[in-house]
Amino acid sequence: MSATVTFSVDTAQGPRDVSVVHRRAGSGDPVLLLHGIGHHHQAWDPVFSILAAERDVIAVDLPGFGASPALPDGFAYDLAGFVPVLGALCAALDIERPHVVGNSLGGLLALEMGREKLVRTVTALSPAGFWTQAERRYAFGTLLAMHRGASLLPRPAIERMSRSAAGRTALTSTIYARPWRRSPEAVVAETLALRESTGFHETLAAGRTVQLRDAFAMDTDAVPVTVAWGTRDRLLLRRQGVRAKHTLPGARLVRLPGCGHVPMNDDPALVARVILDATA
Template sequence: MAERVTFGVESAGGAGTVSVEYERLGAGAPLLLLHGIGHHWQAWQPVLEILAGEREVIAVDLPGFGASSALPAGFAYDLATVGPVLGGLCEALDLDRPHVAGNSLGGLLALELGRRKLVRSVTALSPAGFWNEAERRYAFGTLIAMRRGAEALPLPTIEWLSRSPSGRAALTSTIYARPGRRSPEAVVAETLALRRATGFRATLTAGRRVLFTDDVPGLPVTVAWGTRDRLLLRRQGPRAKRALPAARLVRLPGCGHVPMNDDPALVARVLLDGSR
């Protein structure tokens, strides 16, 4: 069962509290999992049981997404703000420099936590922030179209579409290479999560200025990219490797932008190797 923690946060915009929903299971070295924009912690469900055999896994809903609260009024959804908020989350959950893995926005945030030396290792799956301007505009335009579709579709239509592989493809083929593998219940839940994400627009606004150009020296970094990523194109992987010269760059054959569903065994192995 998911749990909830509330803790104080501060930024240039003031002070307040944040409530974060999370799932915690397994035993071993702690591994914090961060999802992408518009998603929720359940994006990691295909790999949770595998990971929990060797790690204490903490999958969280980022502030403004899933069942977590939005950031307090006046807080920006930028790296300078969300990085310390996630540091505060680690303190609230008694996590002393956990390993961290993230996908898309979560991958960017994982790298930011590594840059701040708040974690022991970083594994980033198709992380944001290594785009050129044309690629960023394409990705943001695609995300906005997905959000508008999620907002426009009545719930009965979403449920009806989710019952067939072709319908699940219509709803999620932008992020999954194998959308038919996702369960109908999961597709409904993540479509509603995208619709209800209070931090979506503010995150995109902050993301217009994001380029991750800093190295993350002194700790293991793995960057992995799906060969069928249709949102953040795989040519951004070598660009990330140039920015992070000591990082291990891993290819995920046949995987899309959210690879955990497309090949759970492969992704779990990459996450376990990256957090050794």
């Protein structure tokens, strides 16, 4: 079951309330799970129960995505805007320096939280930011096309397509290497989540200036980092993982054979093992 937590964040205009929808289960060391742009916390469902058997797991809908309301006026959907909100969220949930695991946009946010030493460890699955400008334009163009397609399709058409493996492939093959493994209900829900993401365009616009591979100083001794990349990632190509390793030489780079951009669905056992090892 999901719950909502509301907390205050200081801004130049004074305190503002932010609400975040999340799912929490398990016990042990806290692990915060952050999804990618246009997605929702259910992206972690394939590994959630596995992780919750050994950890206190919190999967969140980032503000402006999933069921979480948009950020209040005056907040930017960039690193400087998101990271203080995530720090305040941890305080509201009474988790001090959790392990953080992020995918895509969530991986970028996880790395920034690590740089700010807000977390114990970082596990980044295909994190954004290690692209060339050409690769960024390709990824952003693909995301815009996905959003436009989800916006134009009537819900009955989405539901009809999701009932077949071919339809699920057409809707989600950009982010999954094995899209037919997603249930029809999950495909409908995530397609609607993409379409209804109030923070989508502002987050994408903020991402145009992100270029972590140029300069990203981080103390990986103080905050251990694991970067994992699917060999069949069609959105952020796997060679970006090599750049991440060059940028963060102290990080551990893990290959995820046969996995796409959102690898939790393609190989839940492998991804869960990577996360449990990284947060041990």
